Amino acid sequence: MLKxxxxxxxxxxxxxxxxxxxxxxxxxxxxxxGPNGSGKTTFINVVAxxxxxxxxxxxxxGDDITGLDPWDVYRKGLVRSFQVPRLFKGMLVFENVMVAxxxxxxxxxxxxxxxxxxxxxxxxxxxxxxxxLEEAQLSHVRLNWATELSGGQMKLVxxxxxxxxxxxxxxxxxxxxxxxxxxxxxxxxxxxRLNRERGITFLIVEHRLDxxxxxxxxxxxxxNGKLIYDGNPKDVYEDEKVIEAYLGERA
Amino acid sequence: xxLILPVLNSITLGSLFTLMALGLTLxxxxxxxxxxxxxxxxxxxxxxxxxVTNYIGLSIYxxxxxxxxxxxILALAMDELAFKPLxxxxxxxxxxxVASIGIDLVVRFSLFLTAxxxxxxxxxxxxxxxxxxPLGKTYLTTFQVVVIPxxxxxxxxxxxxxxxxxxxxxxxxxxxxxxxxxVSGIKIYTLRRLAWMLVGGTAGLAGGLWSIYLVIDPDxxxxxxxxxxxxxxxxxxxxxxxxxxxxxxxxFAENLGxxxxxxxxxxxxxxxxxxxxxxxxxxxxxxxxGFAGIDLSSLLAKLRGLHKxxxxxAEG
Amino acid sequence: xxxxQLYTMIPFITTFLTxxxxxxxxxxxxxxxxxxxxxPNFGHxxxxxxxxxxxxxxTANLLNWIVAARGGICAxxxxxxxxxxxxxxxxxxxxxxxxxxxxxxxxxxxxxxxASYPALRLKEDFLAITLIFIGEIGRVVVRNERSIACGLxxxxxxxxxxxxxxxxxxxxxxxxxxxxxxxxxxxMIIKRFVNSPFGRLLKSVRDDDLVAMTLGKHVPKARAWxxxxxxxxxxxxxxxKVFFAQGVFADDYVPLITFVxxxxxxxxxxxxxxxxxxxxxxxTALDFMISPSFFTVFGVTLQLNVAYIKYIITGVVIIAIxxxxxxxxxxxxxxxxxxxDIAKRAGVMKPTAGLEIPAERDEADS
Numbered sequence: 065m066l067k068x069x070x071x072x073x074x075x076x077x078x079x080x081x082x083x084x085x086x087x088x089x090x091x092x093x094x095x096x097x098g099p100n101g102s103g104k105t106t107f108i109n110v111v112a113x114x115x116x117x118x119x120x121x122x123x124x125x126g127d128d129i130t131g132l133d134p135w136d137v138y139r140k141g142l143v144r145s146f147q148v149p150r151l152f153k154g155m156l157v158f159e160n161v162m163v164a165x166x167x168x169x170x171x172x173x174x175x176x177x178x179x180x181x182x183x184x185x186x187x188x189x190x191x192x193x194x195x196x197l198e199e200a201q202l203s204h205v206r207l208n209w210a211t212e213l214s215g216g217q218m219k220l221v222x223x224x225x226x227x228x229x230x231x232x233x234x235x236x237x238x239x240x241x242x243x244x245x246x247x248x249x250x251x252x253x254x255x256x257r258l259n260r261e262r263g264i265t266f267l268i269v270e271h272r273l274d275x276x277x278x279x280x281x282x283x284x285x286x287x288n289g290k291l292i293y294d295g296n297p298k299d300v301y302e303d304e305k306v307i308e309a310y311l312g313e314r315a
Numbered sequence: 316x317x318l319i320l321p322v323l324n325s326i327t328l329g330s331l332f333t334l335m336a337l338g339l340t341l342x343x344x345x346x347x348x349x350x351x352x353x354x355x356x357x358x359x360x361x362x363x364x365x366x367v368t369n370y371i372g373l374s375i376y377x378x379x380x381x382x383x384x385x386x387x388i389l390a391l392a393m394d395e396l397a398f399k400p401l402x403x404x405x406x407x408x409x410x411x412x413v414a415s416i417g418i419d420l421v422v423r424f425s426l427f428l429t430a431x432x433x434x435x436x437x438x439x440x441x442x443x444x445x446x447x448x449p450l451g452k453t454y455l456t457t458f459q460v461v462v463i464p465x466x467x468x469x470x471x472x473x474x475x476x477x478x479x480x481x482x483x484x485x486x487x488x489x490x491x492x493x494x495x496x497x498v499s500g501i502k503i504y505t506l507r508r509l510a511w512m513l514v515g516g517t518a519g520l521a522g523g524l525w526s527i528y529l530v531i532d533p534d535x536x537x538x539x540x541x542x543x544x545x546x547x548x549x550x551x552x553x554x555x556x557x558x559x560x561x562x563x564x565x566x567f568a569e570n571l572g573x574x575x576x577x578x579x580x581x582x583x584x585x586x587x588x589x590x591x592x593x594x595x596x597x598x599x600x601x602x603x604x605g606f607a608g609i610d611l612s613s614l615l616a617k618l619r620g621l622h623k624x625x626x627x628x629a630e631g
Numbered sequence: 632x633x634x635x636q637l638y639t640m641i642p643f644i645t646t647f648l649t650x651x652x653x654x655x656x657x658x659x660x661x662x663x664x665x666x667x668x669x670x671p672n673f674g675h676x677x678x679x680x681x682x683x684x685x686x687x688x689x690t691a692n693l694l695n696w697i698v699a700a701r702g703g704i705c706a707x708x709x710x711x712x713x714x715x716x717x718x719x720x721x722x723x724x725x726x727x728x729x730x731x732x733x734x735x736x737x738x739x740x741x742x743x744x745x746a747s748y749p750a751l752r753l754k755e756d757f758l759a760i761t762l763i764f765i766g767e768i769g770r771v772v773v774r775n776e777r778s779i780a781c782g783l784x785x786x787x788x789x790x791x792x793x794x795x796x797x798x799x800x801x802x803x804x805x806x807x808x809x810x811x812x813x814x815x816x817x818x819m820i821i822k823r824f825v826n827s828p829f830g831r832l833l834k835s836v837r838d839d840d841l842v843a844m845t846l847g848k849h850v851p852k853a854r855a856w857x858x859x860x861x862x863x864x865x866x867x868x869x870x871x872k873v874f875f876a877q878g879v880f881a882d883d884y885v886p887l888i889t890f891v892x893x894x895x896x897x898x899x900x901x902x903x904x905x906x907x908x909x910x911x912x913x914x915t916a917l918d919f920m921i922s923p924s925f926f927t928v929f930g931v932t933l934q935l936n937v938a939y940i941k942y943i944i945t946g947v948v949i950i951a952i953x954x955x956x957x958x959x960x961x962x963x964x965x966x967x968x969x970x971x972d973i974a975k976r977a978g979v980m981k982p983t984a985g986l987e988i989p990a991e992r993d994e995a996d997s
Binding site for chain 2: 671673749752753754755756757759760761763764765767768771772774775887890893894897936939940941942943945946947948949950953954957
């Protein structure tokens with residue numbers, strides 16, 4: 065599904081992502097962990113087209129997506145979320161979800177003034193959005209401004225928003241950061257369900273390993289921009305390189 | 316053509332532009348505010364100097380001190396009444412820019428109102444500029460002898476303040492990272508006040524000197540703003556020495572530059588502002604960090620074609 | 632008696648309403664760019680002036696050609712000949728007006744598109760600096776380039792499209808109605824544009840362009856379109872002003888105009904067109920009440936130059952609103968689409984399957 069080959073990104077002299085090879089198969093839920101500054105978020109940014117890679121290739125669903133603009137990466141069905149919830153602050157919760165739908169006719173400024181041309185599609189999309197919000201138990205706040213939500217709710221809106229785009233694969237940057245443990249588990253249950261029912265592939269960056277490891281079968285570890293582990297979450301604590309990377313951070 | 320006069324004029328104007336722009340650079344580097352009201356700090360300085368000299372009869376040096384103080388107070392008031400409350404509320408930087416436009420309107424037209432009511436729409440500080448010594452076909456004047464060293468002195472003092480005193484180091488720390496400066500126990504609001512007073516003071520001084528050199532009206536600050544911005548932006552908006560280089564570049568471009576274009580290509584001298592504007596756009600689009608962003612050693616290395624051998628530093 | 636008084640006030644009322652119409656078009660279009668799109672186009676006056684120069688220059692040149700006037704568009708005899716020709720040929724002058732509107736809207740749109748080049752590459756405050764100075768630079772060029780609008784002197788002899796009505800009062804009333812129709816039309820069009828998925832797209836780009844990109848929004852295209860539409864409307868506003876003043880003067884187009892328009896948008900409420908209607912009305916009324924001619928209507932002659940006070944108040948309004956009511960008089964509303972209606976109608980649905988959310992889910996633990 066997603067394949068990065070020798071992917072590299074430098075900032076000045078710093079090698080934030082240093083020739084990383086990662087492959088995620090269709091239908092998998094894979095965790096991506098590593099100490100702070102190990103290059104996980106940069107990796108996601110490069111894959112999603114926010115940064116242009118300095119070296120290497122990214123393939124998605126068989127297509128070469130290296131260096132595509134973010135909106136083109138999205139079009140392929142690869143969608144990302146953000147570590148700190150980044151909702152559109154001047155919009156309602158409902159609008160935040162609505163905005164993410166793909167191929168909206170009314171977004172074309174030449175069609176926008178003519179409601180007849182996009183009204184029907186808009187109504188259908190509204191129904192889908194409402195369904196998503198209901199699934200995330202956000203129906204009651206759908207007409208609230210995005211700024212009026214709690215941190216946990218914002219995380220959920222981000223998920224719903226990402227889902228509205230009908231992704232083939234989601235890159236989630238810490239979906240459980242800053243939420244209560246119980247809700248964190250609910251979010252992961254939801255992820256598993258989406259994976260099973262809709263066949264969405266997930267690559268999840270997460271710091272809360274205790275929760276993450278209960279839900280993923282495979283975990284990738286990055287350190288200093290390099291991939292140092294790829295395998296079963298159970299064995300990760302035994303791996304010397306991983307231990308060194310995490311201990312090194314603490315020292 | 317005789318080059319001495321235009322060169323001398325370019326240096327004089329360059330000094331004045333530098334002095335005007337230093338405060339803008341300081342404002343942006345410490346507070347991240349793009350302050351359009353900076354023009355009025357200059358204008359008030361000019362008017363205070365002229366009025367104190369012409370009407371109260373104090374010496375020019377006393378008048379310049381008065382201009383320094385008046386503009387410093389005005390700068391402080393701007394911050395206390397508008398910028399700081401907005402900043403504390405976490406307003407976006409663009410709001411601060413818009414607020415500075417509002418402040419500019421209030422001060423500029425208050426100045427207009429007062430100047431008009433008292434019959435001083437046009438004024439010049441009455442201090443005779445005397446020739447000191449002949450220089451080719453022209454003369455070096457008392458004005459130039461004061462302005463050029465004074466500008467450099469202000470730059471040196473600011474540089475020393477920022478690099479060798481505790482206060483200056485704290486200011487730089489604040490410019491780099493305010494949150495860090497805050498937790499490390501720096502009194503950021505005291506520093507902020509000091510910075511604004513320096514901003515206002517230097518701008519007022521520049522305006523005062525300008526009012527000796529040329530006739531001013533309440534719009535002269537605003538009309539100089541394009542050059543002030545161009546000078547500061549050439550310095551990457553954050554570098555004193557970059558601003559100095561920028562100021563003199565603008566001084567030369569708008570004098571010698573436009574004069575040359577006029578002689579050779581018949582370009583009207585009225586187009587002088589276009590040069591500053593072109594500089595602003597070019598810097599923004601090509602190198603937003605201006606002169607501050609040019610790393611001399613890497614530049615030299617590039618010139619020697621060595622850059623390929625430079626290994627990127629392996630960092631964590 | 633009453634009627635007579637009203638009659639003498641016709642020039643005043645028509646001027647006020649026409650100015651309101653022009654300011655309304657300017658502030659609505661700035662609101663589209665800045666309020667909805669987040670693009671600080673503080674060089675708005677430049678795009679207005681584009682329309683003004685297009686209208687003035689085009690009309691003067693074409694009429695000159697028709698009347699075979701000599702000495703170019705700036706010569707007094709030519710200007711006079713145009714003003715003599717127009718009342719006799721309503722079709723020509725109305726045609727020129729319509730033609731000017733179309734061309735100005737197109738040229739304004741093209742300049743808006745050009746402005747999107749820096750708009751995509753600069754940080755927003757640097758963009759604001761560039762655009763503010765574009766406003767000033769445009770004036771410097773036109774002042775010195777006689778062929779555009781006769782330099783310092785300005786271009787005169789651009790006849791009002793209703794000049795054939797002969798009676799000046801009638802002419803002004805007719806033109807005012809036309810100006811109001813244009814303003815109302817702009818309001819309706821912009822309203823339709825923003826109350827659509829396109830409006831939602833603009834707001835998303837404004838609020839967080841990076842997220843918008845990763846949600847598939849072609850951000851450069853969205854910004855370019857906001858600037859094209861906004862500049863186009865601004866240029867049309869410029870045309871309206873020119874045919875009212877029957878001339879173009881470069882010094883009328885200073886950054887100060889943008890700031891006044893900006894104060895209208897901020898006062899009314901960003902991203903709220905109804906708010907802008909109100910903001911523009913308040914500021915235009917202020918503009919008129921603080922003017923010597925207003926006081927002379929009531930038989931008062933002022934010693935002070937009150938024009939200054941107008942701008943002082945404009946500045947105070949900007950600062951005060953930012954400090955005390957940043958959302959403006961009327962705060963931002965959601966984008967009205969059929970989808971929103973559905974969301975409003977839907978009751979709170981019963982939780983079905985899905986997330987099992989703990990009761991105390993609002994606690995963040997970081």
